[in-house]
Amino acid sequence: MEKLRTVRGVHDLMPDQLHKHNIVINTGLDISEKYNYSQIEIPIFEFAEVFTKPLGKSSDIVTKENYVFKDRSEDELMLRPEGTSGAVRAFLNAGLVQDLPQRFSYYGPMFRYERPQKGRLRQFKQLGVECLGLSNFMSDIEVISLGYDFLEKLNISDKIELKINTLGDFDSRKDYRAALVNYLKDYQSKLSGDSLKRLWTNPLRILDSKSEVDKKIIRDAPNILDYLNFQSKTRFESICKGLDYLNIKYKIDKNLVRGLDYYCHTTFEFITNELGSQGTVLAGGRYDGLSKILGGTDIPGVGWAAGIDRLALMIENKFVNKIDVILIGQTENTNFLLLPIMKKLTQKGFKSEIIYTGSIAKKFKKANKMKAPYAIILGEEEINQNLIKFKDLKTGSEELLNLNQAINKLKK
């Protein structure tokens, strides 16, 4: 170690930042709980195949963005790049298939070996919810509504747009995929390199391409909405209707395709333009195929994950370490007498601090810098009368009180 530092894309959270993260986390867990989602905690690393199987061998996360390693018993393990796979695995392991539906929330660090940017770290935190065992479209509306309420509670819903799309069921998707490949085949010479590779592996992703040439080609490509079978189509319409009932504004984006293979039907993304190019702040969709891919029974699911770091960048709350009262003693000896006073204040629920050193003037200066509203001063005079001096640092007024009287003043 030539220099003391964190590894690339991995950051410390100092008090003011952590405070914002905790606001995001607590808000998310709290609103989830109100929607009857119970918090779970799952491992930070798993057998690699927990992630490689569902995410698809061709996905970027599996091919180049993962942290894989072998432990001492030669098991191939992976730091989790996302939460859904682990959550569904945990759900299957716990045998909850017998007791449906199940609604979970979780949060914690995820790991992806990507090029760091603002709002994109190698260790980052997500908060997610999963609703398992319901295929009814109402559950799609439910999770979107939960996501929206979350952002609304954070006071940022006005800076965020909801985009929504459907991939249809697996039959519709298959038909559409064939039509899309058929259309794109004729443009092979013009497509960007990345898109050309995806033409045979994951053609739907081409719809998401930012290449100007690709965009032009895509403009006239077949529309997925035209390839939906009846059930898929009415399902999507019902979801939109539900959002209308909730007064949640959305934009249908037929090119919105989730990067991970296990999605079907609904996909959605809450996007902001305040964070530069990393604008996705909460995203998810339906993943009916996932539990089967993992080797369990076929259980439908829908959920989302939110980027805690990104949301924390968006909320205004400045961290103020608000102290209730500062304790000032005249001498080293009076500091001893302040100890039981501080203990009493602590028991009563007040935050206080004894300033140990310096002249009285110095101690007041410090109290002032800490923006303490009140000070308790203990010196010879007070000790003789068995009282304390209680000072309002805003007005400057002082009075001699006993401790209980002072505590009553603090309560106001």
Added chain:
RNA sequence: GCGGGUGUAGCUCAGUUGGUUAGAGCGCGGGUUUGUGGUACCUGAGGUCGCCGGUUCGAAGCCGGUCACUCGCCCCA
């Protein structure tokens, strides 16, 4: 993984075409006599100029590499 920008004190930044002991503001510590803060004044600490190498009599400034951050691409939360 690809392309652009940046890197001087805890923070925000100066530093002239390379030229002695690298500066300011804010913040931090101490002080302006006896038990009282917010203002003012005095004073102090803190930098191997991201790191390594090269050019030069001499590099914070030039060149190369490297690391980190940042912007865009890719991808995604």
